[in-house]
Structure formats: structure tokens, C-alpha cells
Amino acid sequence: MLAPFTKVIKALNSEQSPAQLAAAISFAAILGLTPLMSLHNLLVLFCVLFFRVNLTLFILAWPLFATFSLLLEPVYHNIGYSILTQPDLKLAFESFYNNIIGRWSNFYYPVVLGSLLIALPVAILGYPFFKWLVNNYRNKWKDKIDQYQIIRFIKASKVWQAYQRFSG
């Protein structure tokens, strides 16, 4: 129960840059908000593993976004369908459909396109916001938050001690 909290606190207090932590949340947003078995998620996975993105935060944020996406699926469908059926965009979609990447990207499924169109702004616009959050936490809120009973409780717990020892 406390493990995820300790992991988040640990990540926030680590020496990793705010950009690495924010990028983790942004990539998790794309992976979580769009259908998992999509071609673009292979690219997300590649980026997360190849670039120094905080994996702990990525793994924790992904299920949160995935849960949230369940509620948004009808919205994804409506957005995706209305864009896919735009007469002006038909030619562009048709030529994309007729190449292998387009065919395997599943973009012609309204939910895939709709979810990607929501996930990308969330990830891109969210990146500076998440970075600002981490910076503010470290510079302003950390000391205050450390005084909260719950944080003291977590830090005093055996899970925290064990986690500290394990992660060195």
C-alpha cells in the first residue's frame, strides 16, 4: 500500500533532473491514454528505455493514465470518428492508409486516433507543467510536505527503510 508512495517520494527526492521525471510522466500519459497494442507505443517504449527517463515514475504513472482512459473511450471514439470522416482530410488519410506504417498504426480506428490526439497534447503541454511541479516541490514544498504526519509515518515505516537500503 505504501510502496508506491515511497517510490514517488524517492523519485522526487532523487538527484535526477526534473526534465527526466516530467518526461516519464509524459510518456506514461501516451502509453496509458492510448490502446496499449498500438504501433506508436513501441516508439514510446523505445524512447523510455533508450533515453534517461525515470522508469519508476513511468511505471507508476502509466496505470493511472490507463485507468483514466477507460472513462474517456466514448470521447476518443467521437473525436476520432469526426476527424476520420472529414472530407478535407480524406486524401491524406487515404495515402497514409496505403503505406505499411499507416496500415499497422491502426489510425483508421476512431478510438486509436482519438486517444492519440488527446494523449499527445497532454504529454507535450504536460511536460513543462510536470517539470514546474517537480521544481516547485524541490525548492518550495519539500520542507513543508516533510512535516506532514503521513510523510513522517511513511519515512518511519519499514518499507521506506528497506527501500532506502535496497536502492542504496
Add this chain to the structure above:
Amino acid sequence: MKIFRWWGLLTFFGITCLIALGSYFYIPVLVKSSIEGLGSEVLGAKVEVKRIDLTLSPIGLTLNGLTGANPDEPMKNLFDVEQVKVALDFESLLWKKVVIEDLNLVGIKTGTERKTSGELEEGRLTEQVASKVVEMSVPEISKEDIKTMVENADLETSKRIETFKQTQQNVEQQWNTDLDKQSSQDRIDALQAEYNRLSDRLKQDKLNLIKDKKDWKQLNRNVKEEKNRISGLSSKLKQDKANLKSLYEGVKQGPSDDLEHLMSEIGLSNGVEGMVDQYIGPQYTQWVMQGLEYAKQFKPSDSQTTSEEEPEETLEIGQPVRFGDKHTGADFLIRSMLISGSESNEQGVNTDLSGEGFDIGYLPWLTGKPAKINFKMDGSKKASFQINSAWKNKNEMMTDLKANIDQWPVSNMAFLKSKEGQWQLTSGIFMADLKGTLTLEKIDLMADLFIQKPVLTAPEKLPDWQIALVNKINQQNQIKFTLKASGKISSPKVSVKSDIEKLFKQAIGDKIKQKSEQIKLQLKQMIEQKIGNLEQLNNFEQKLDSYQAQLKDKDKLLEGLLGKIKI
């Protein structure tokens, strides 16, 4: 700070390889479960595959030991295919299209024994329809039931009597008033008096004729006027008489209408003919019912287009929006299919199976060629099937069906279901000749089906007449069914005529006739008892005739008067 995580690259490739490897092992499992699940639903009995092998070069699948249980005999297989080899076109797979270059079904056998039952525990949807059993029993009705039934019935005759009596009363009242009117008699008396006065004056002096000329003329006019009035009344009286007569005829017809209605409530409206329709109509023959249910699944092309072009909201990835595809062709296509096999019956006589199919695809209008399937059996069983289905576009389809079964020994085939249980065709030789055309809108199908030397086993504890029916069927050398289906595909007109109808009539005829007549007689008596004697209503004519006589007398009087008028 280092941007790249080189071990991450290795991990990524490791994960990718794991996904590929997982797919390699998972695809056969997925195909196996799909074939077993969908096949079982279509067949109505277990479809199983022993093992599926995936080959990468050339890319394809091999299904070993594909079996489908017989829904009527779960301990036997309907088909048992040794091996199904599927060769796929790799380039089409890159475009997400499954194109089967060659499909070979080798070693097909039918009727092989199973070790476990092939029955589906929960059944399938279509079976629920077929399980609607026919209640084959002659109604048992006691005299008391008939009495209560008639007492509680809202008899049409009673209503008609009420209407008749009401009308008769109104008519009589009206005529009594009309004919008893003093004014009418007064007018006639006045005319008579005037005539007497003028006649007396004429007797006194002939010249009075000239003097009274005006009065004589006036009298003439008045008499004619009165005569016309009486003539009008006479016509009205005739009309009233005709109306009452028609109502009376309705009343007389009432008991037989009521009798027919009550007989139909019992289920004996048309006697034996009705019983034939009720029990051997297409609605109670299982395979016709199943055929009808399948036919109802077809929808006119309009609704198909709508469902495809306007995808419903879905919580998965949804219906795809289709774009112009340069890599034309169906999403699923079998370019060539070969079927071969043989089976031997208990006497050791072989039947060779062979078949071929071309351009069988989904969506069919994208294949560009008509789909063809030819299938032949030769040996102890002789049969051939031909299907040719051409799709010009998604709204235009024309399918020709031809099937010919020369000789097909059948055993333990489900024949009919009654509340006592299954009527089983223990043995017989089935023959059929079927021809038909099918479009998305219309069906035109004609089939002659024969069962030679039928041996029928019926459930125990059948009523006498049903046992007689079974015996009569078993005595026949051949039973013929003629099936016709035509009209709209969504609501086709289906008719089934068979020799069984005649046998049915023979089997139940005497018993039903006797019973039906007995019930009819009892009902008739009860109805007559309830409505009473109708003959007493017939006196309306006498009264109306007396009115007619009164009018006639007056008319005669006026006629006489008119003859005597001098001017």
C-alpha cells in the same frame, strides 16, 4: 549528464524479441480457440483441433485432427479431418489481409466414433428455437367443460337476437303510430265525404258538374296526393321488412358462427384439415424452422450499409473507418481450396469425397471474382453440391445453389419433436434435388426431398393415433417432401408439402372426425339451449303483412274513388 541509456536499447530489443516469440507461440493457441469457439457455435456441437503448427517459411498453418461432433449423435463425429494445410501469402499479411493461397483438407472422414461426448453443455442460440416442441395431442374435453364454455361464452347469436328484437320493436312501434294516425283516416273520410257531396249535387242537377268543376278537380288532386302518400308508406314497409329479414337471417346463422368460433377455440375449427396444418405445418418441422431463423438473419442491403458506415460507439478500438485501398482485395480470401477424403461404411463400401473452392472471400465484393464451391461424394453415398456466388458490389449479390443427393443412407436422424420426445429416423435412404437463387433481397428455392424405406422410431407412451402414424410411415416405400421458399429474404414464404400429411389424415382421421363430431354436437345442443327457440322470432312477417294489408285497403279505396271522379 548522459542522455542515452545504452542498456535500454538492449532491453528494448530484448522486449521486442520476447513479444515476437510470444506471438509465435500465442498465434496457434488463438487460432485454435477461435476455430473451436466459432465452429462449435455454427455446428451446434463441439469442434476440436488436436494441434496447430505454425510454419514461417513458407508462412502457413497446419491443423492436425480437426473434428466436429454430430449434434444429433454426440458420440460420433460429423466430420473428422486428418490434416488441414493453410498456405498464406506473406505480402498480403503485411497489408493486414489474410490471403490463403492454398487450403488443403486431407483425409476427411465422416461418422467416426468419439471417446467423449461432443454435446455442447449450454447449447447454442439457434437450438433454443428448435427446442420449441409441438404439442401433439387431441384435445380431451368433457361434457361439463363444454357446458361451462358455452355458458361463459359471449355468443354472437345472443347479440344478434338483441339487435333484431330492438329493431323489430322500433319498426312495429313506428308502423302502429303511422297507421293509427287519425289524420290519415280523417283525410280519407274527408275525401269520401267530399265525393259524396259532389255526387249528390250531380244527381240533383247535371249542370252542377260544370258549376263544381273546380271542386271535382281539387278532389282528384287530393285523392292522388293521398294515394302517393300511401304508396310511399308501402315502399317503406317493404324496406323495413327486407331489413328485418336480413337481421333474422343473421340470427339464424348465429348458432353455426358461434359453433365454429368455439370449435376453433378448442383447436378443431377445420376438423382433420386444421389438425394437419396445426401439427405438420412448416412451423413444427425443426429443419424448416432452423432454415427460417437463418433466413431472418439476412437483412436488406440498406441496413447492412448503415451498420457498416455508421459504426456504433464501442469501448474497444471500434469499427474501422474504411479508406480507398490500393492493395485491393478482400480482408480474408481463400484463393484455392482442395478437399479430399474417403470413408467406409459398416459393409466396407467406400465413399470418396472430393471438393474444390475458389475465391471465397470476406468482404466478398472485394474479391473481384465469383466464389465457387463444388463438392462431390461418390460410393455408398452419392451427392454433389454447387454454389456460385457473385457480388457486383456490396448491395448486389446473386448466388446460385444446386444440390443433388442420389443416395444417402441415414441412421438415427432427428425427424420430429413432440412433447413425448424425439421422433427418430432409425434408417432410410435420403435423396434430394435442390435448386435455388438467392440475392440480398429475394430468395427462390425449390427442393424435392425423399426418404426411401423409412424406419421411424417414436418415443414411448404415444397416443394411439400417433402410433398409427408411425406405423403408416414405416409401411411406406418412399416419403416425399416438397419445400418451396420464395419472396423477401427477411420474410420468405415457406411451404412444405409432404406425403406425411396424407398419412397423418389417415392416422388421425377417423378418431378426430368422430371426436370432433361428438364435441360439435354437444356444443350445438348447448348453444341452442342457451339461445332458445329462434322460430318464435319469425312472426315479424305476419305483423308487417297485416300493415301491408291495411295500406292496400286504403289504396284500393282511393283507387275506387279516383275511378268514380267525373273530371
